[in-house]
Amino acid sequence: MALFNSEKLCEGITMRTATKRFLLIYLTFIVVFLALRAIIVPPSFGELTDDYTYRWFRADSVREIMQLDMKFASKEMCAGCHKDKVEFLNRGAHSTLSCETCHGPSIKHVQNPGDNLPEIDTSRALCKLCHEYNPTRPEGFPQKFTDEHGYGRLCVDCHNPHSPWVFKGGVEQ
Amino acid sequence: MISRRKLLTVIAALAGFASLRKTVKAQEPTENYDWNKHYYAFVVDTNKCIGCGRCVRACKIENEVPMLPFFFRTWVERWVWLEGHEEPNVDSPNGGFDGFPPEYDERAISKSYFVPKLCNHCARPPCVQVCPVGATYMTKDGVILVDEKYCIGCRYCIQACPYGARYLYPFDGPRESRRGTADKCTWCYHRITRGYKPACVEVCPTQARKFGDLMDPEDEIRKIIEEERIQVLKPEMGTKPKVFYLGLDSEVR
Amino acid sequence: MSEILWQALQQVQGYIYPNEVEVNWSVLIALYPYITGLVAGAFIVASLERIFKVEAVKPTYRLALLTALAFLLAAPLPLVAHLGHMERALEIMMTPHLTSAMAGFGFVYAWYLMAVLLFELYFDYRRDIVMWAQEKTGIKGFIYKILTLGDYDISENAVRADNRIVNIVTVIGLPSAAFLHGYVGFIFGSIKANVWWSSPLMPIIFLFSAMVSGIALVLLIYIASSYIRGVELDRACTDTLANYLLYAYLLDLSLEFMELAHLFYTQEEGIDAIRILIMDKMFWTFIVIQIFLGTLVPIGLLIFARTGIVKFNIRKYLYIFATVLTLIGVFAMRWNVVIGGQLISKTYLGYSTYIMPLFGPESISLALAIWILPFIILAILVKLLPPWEEPHEWERVELE
Numbered sequence: 001m002a003l004f005n006s007e008k009l010c011e012g013i014t015m016r017t018a019t020k021r022f023l024l025i026y027l028t029f030i031v032v033f034l035a036l037r038a039i040i041v042p043p044s045f046g047e048l049t050d051d052y053t054y055r056w057f058r059a060d061s062v063r064e065i066m067q068l069d070m071k072f073a074s075k076e077m078c079a080g081c082h083k084d085k086v087e088f089l090n091r092g093a094h095s096t097l098s099c100e101t102c103h104g105p106s107i108k109h110v111q112n113p114g115d116n117l118p119e120i121d122t123s124r125a126l127c128k129l130c131h132e133y134n135p136t137r138p139e140g141f142p143q144k145f146t147d148e149h150g151y152g153r154l155c156v157d158c159h160n161p162h163s164p165w166v167f168k169g170g171v172e173q
Numbered sequence: 174m175i176s177r178r179k180l181l182t183v184i185a186a187l188a189g190f191a192s193l194r195k196t197v198k199a200q201e202p203t204e205n206y207d208w209n210k211h212y213y214a215f216v217v218d219t220n221k222c223i224g225c226g227r228c229v230r231a232c233k234i235e236n237e238v239p240m241l242p243f244f245f246r247t248w249v250e251r252w253v254w255l256e257g258h259e260e261p262n263v264d265s266p267n268g269g270f271d272g273f274p275p276e277y278d279e280r281a282i283s284k285s286y287f288v289p290k291l292c293n294h295c296a297r298p299p300c301v302q303v304c305p306v307g308a309t310y311m312t313k314d315g316v317i318l319v320d321e322k323y324c325i326g327c328r329y330c331i332q333a334c335p336y337g338a339r340y341l342y343p344f345d346g347p348r349e350s351r352r353g354t355a356d357k358c359t360w361c362y363h364r365i366t367r368g369y370k371p372a373c374v375e376v377c378p379t380q381a382r383k384f385g386d387l388m389d390p391e392d393e394i395r396k397i398i399e400e401e402r403i404q405v406l407k408p409e410m411g412t413k414p415k416v417f418y419l420g421l422d423s424e425v426r
Numbered sequence: 427m428s429e430i431l432w433q434a435l436q437q438v439q440g441y442i443y444p445n446e447v448e449v450n451w452s453v454l455i456a457l458y459p460y461i462t463g464l465v466a467g468a469f470i471v472a473s474l475e476r477i478f479k480v481e482a483v484k485p486t487y488r489l490a491l492l493t494a495l496a497f498l499l500a501a502p503l504p505l506v507a508h509l510g511h512m513e514r515a516l517e518i519m520m521t522p523h524l525t526s527a528m529a530g531f532g533f534v535y536a537w538y539l540m541a542v543l544l545f546e547l548y549f550d551y552r553r554d555i556v557m558w559a560q561e562k563t564g565i566k567g568f569i570y571k572i573l574t575l576g577d578y579d580i581s582e583n584a585v586r587a588d589n590r591i592v593n594i595v596t597v598i599g600l601p602s603a604a605f606l607h608g609y610v611g612f613i614f615g616s617i618k619a620n621v622w623w624s625s626p627l628m629p630i631i632f633l634f635s636a637m638v639s640g641i642a643l644v645l646l647i648y649i650a651s652s653y654i655r656g657v658e659l660d661r662a663c664t665d666t667l668a669n670y671l672l673y674a675y676l677l678d679l680s681l682e683f684m685e686l687a688h689l690f691y692t693q694e695e696g697i698d699a700i701r702i703l704i705m706d707k708m709f710w711t712f713i714v715i716q717i718f719l720g721t722l723v724p725i726g727l728l729i730f731a732r733t734g735i736v737k738f739n740i741r742k743y744l745y746i747f748a749t750v751l752t753l754i755g756v757f758a759m760r761w762n763v764v765i766g767g768q769l770i771s772k773t774y775l776g777y778s779t780y781i782m783p784l785f786g787p788e789s790i791s792l793a794l795a796i797w798i799l800p801f802i803i804l805a806i807l808v809k810l811l812p813p814w815e816e817p818h819e820w821e822r823v824e825l826e
Contacts, residue, residue: 042323045307048202051311053301053302054298054301054302054310054311055310055311055312055313056307056310057307057308057309057310057320057323058307058308058320058322058323059202061310061318061320061321061322061323062202062208062312062318062362063202063203064322065318065359065362065363066202066203066206066362066363066366066367067363068362068363069363070235070363070364070367070369071234071235071372072231072234072235072364072372072375072376074369074370074375075375094378096378096379096380097378098375098376098377098378100231100375100376101227101376101377101378104234105231105234105235128272129225129226129227129272130223130225130378132272132275133275134223134224134273134275135275135277135278135279135282135285136224136251136253136273136275136277136282136285136286136287137223137224137287138220138221138222138223138286141223141379143223
């Protein structure tokens with residue numbers, strides 16, 4: 001009933017043809033816009049929205065981000081197979097290190113242990129990253145690394161990288 | 174007749190518009206992870222950072238960040254106060270990716286420290302506020318994410334971030350679907366929702382970076398925030414950062 | 427892309443956040459507020475005649491409207507061209523996030539184009555369109571016939587009704603024009619992270635510089651079109667426009683001064699960085715081009731012209747000189763806001779460098795192409811809808 005009433009209301013206002021058609025073109029624009037909107041907007045948009053300012057988004061986006069591939073594994077994953085190595089590491093001065101701090105991203109090795117062996121970098125450059133002398137480093141951090149120390153030999157020739165105060169090759173502390 | 178047809182179209186259009194606003198609201202994005210049960214925070218202990226740059230490297234690998242010195246999700250700064258100088262000397266060669274060459278003479282330095290930086294995942298993020306299309310948002314567990322399939326690349330968020338934590342993923346970057354969109358730290362959302370630490374925290378050799386869940390009463394992070402004297406970057410911005418710093422110098426911004 | 431970034435990295439001064447090496451908003455974004463400013467300014471000139479009944483500027487009424495339309499049609503181009511994903515541009519209207527100052531753009535733009543400019547132009551031109559539709563043949567006649575929308579009624583009543591619509595639309599249009607551009611200022615002024623942008627005065631400064639540039643553009647186009655058509659300039663019209671330009675300029679200058687005075691007097695964090703930005707990094711574009719050549723010199727010229735010492739024939743050249751300088755100065759103002767704000771690092775400890783590529787996306791050549799486009803559109807519009815007809819019969823009737 002309300003519909004018919006409003007029709008009569010519309011008839012009450014006399015509009016010229018030009019105005020009427022001009023407005024009709026606009027109305028078409030708005031309808032096309034709304035139709036387009038219904039098609040274009042992704043279905044999951046606003047699904048998880050409970051806050052317009054900070055959570056106005058496409059819900060599938062969270063799911064996509066959650067499913068991104070990992071490149072790094074974790075120390076716990078390494079301990080799954082290399083229990084002895086991790087235990088040894090945890091007893092020494094390098095206990096706070098993760099395996100992947102030095103061995104690099106290893107999730108592929110976890111997924112497929114035969115292939116994709118993690119890198120083993122035995123160069124002095126790698127040790128230097130942390131232990132080269134640098135006045136900005138916190139006091140007390142072992143940074144006695146100089147070119148004289150070790151006379152150009154590899155660090156791992158003497159130090160066990162998994163527990164640096166355990167020495168190899170008969171060098172006494 | 175015309176007016177009735179018009180009216181009907183308007184009603185139909187409005188109905189179509191309204192149908193987009195689904196009233197059904199899911200509580201969590203997936204079945205095996207409930208984002209209402211977590212609220213994450215990050216602690217950086219600047220007293221412990223040694224500037225090795227392993228975090229920067231790990232982040233770039235884990236998140237396919239281009240290996241160029243203009244794009245970083247996290248970086249490390251070196252702040253050096255030389256004796257007799259009023260202003261600090263700050264640098265971050267390649268974001269600290271290759272470590273820091275010892276450039277300064279120890280005797281000239283009055284104080285010096287490393288400051289790791291990353292997205293602060295503000296509780297009141299200006300970057301989210303200014304996104305015109307809803308392509309960046311805050312998850313319920315407190316992480317700011319970017320929708321790489323929806324971002325139009327207008328870069329308003331990059332301008333709005335007071336911390337320089339965002340950048341535009343370059344058009345020749347390795348991840349095709351992300352090209353031309355804003356990119357930033359996600360606290361490795363794909364790792365933390367599976368129960369692992371962010372890559373930078375995982376590889377940090379001195380535990381200068383710590384990550385945890387404030388809703389977990391046993392979490393180390395929660396104890397630090399409750400018991401220690403903590404600071405945040407640029408508190409005057411009113412952004413309420415969730416990266417908390419220990420031992421931060423007041424000049425650092 | 428990355429060659430430019432390597433170059434920019436070489437030229438970094440002090441310490442900036444590593445992600446700040448790339449200047450994200452390029453020359454195109456400087457062009458965008460410039461063009462919208464011209465739209466708003468031109469529309470305000472048109473409104474002078476309609477709302478404020480400034481009879482002297484009547485010869486520029488329709489020209490100003492067409493100028494506004496031509497520039498408005500080009501206004502979204504720099505924005506869309508600079509997007510990382512142009513094909514997603516419509517999202518800004520599909521899922522607008524209205525807490526963003528930018529999200530309103532699509533709607534404000536559509537409103538201004540459809541509800542204000544086209545409306546006003548159509549009903550202002552309707553009588554002429556109907557007459558042209560009856561006179562002209564061929565393609566032009568066909569276009570006019572479509573434009574009549576099948577309504578050939580140009581009785582006195584119909585024309586009066588048209589006139590009433592135009593008056594109402596102008597009254598709505600004036601705040602819309604002010605909003606269109608003030609809102610552009612808000613996009614920058616609301617960024618608290620940037621010391622050079624963050625200011626509540628920004629929308630008003632943008633608005634007044636828009637008026638300055640719009641009046642200057644209409645005046646310049648009016649002088650140029652009269653020259654091309656070989657028609658004598660209307661002295662009263664030219665002088666009045668120049669006077670309005672001067673008033674707008676004085677307001678604009680005092681606002682800019684207030685902004686700078688506040689910055690330098692309060693000496694908040696980052697003021698040292700701003701001082702170096704102005705005195706060193708932007709010395710040429712800010713002090714020399716924007717303030718001296720783009721503001722003080724034109725104001726001096728306009729005041730000199732106003733004293734009436736020189737004859738109109740010489741005054742004319744003063745006006746041309748002043749308006750060209752104005753247009754350059756206002757562009758420099760946009761540049762100094764958009765680019766300048768990004769040169770200053772959010773660390774307050776350093777500065778990045780903006781390197782503008784010659785070709786390719788976000789280059790100077792693209793910016794120039796977009797800048798020339800509105801003039802081409804204007805030429806077509808002027809051919810289709812000649813703005814220099816005799817005053818309408820009905821207007822004479824109404825004046826009595």
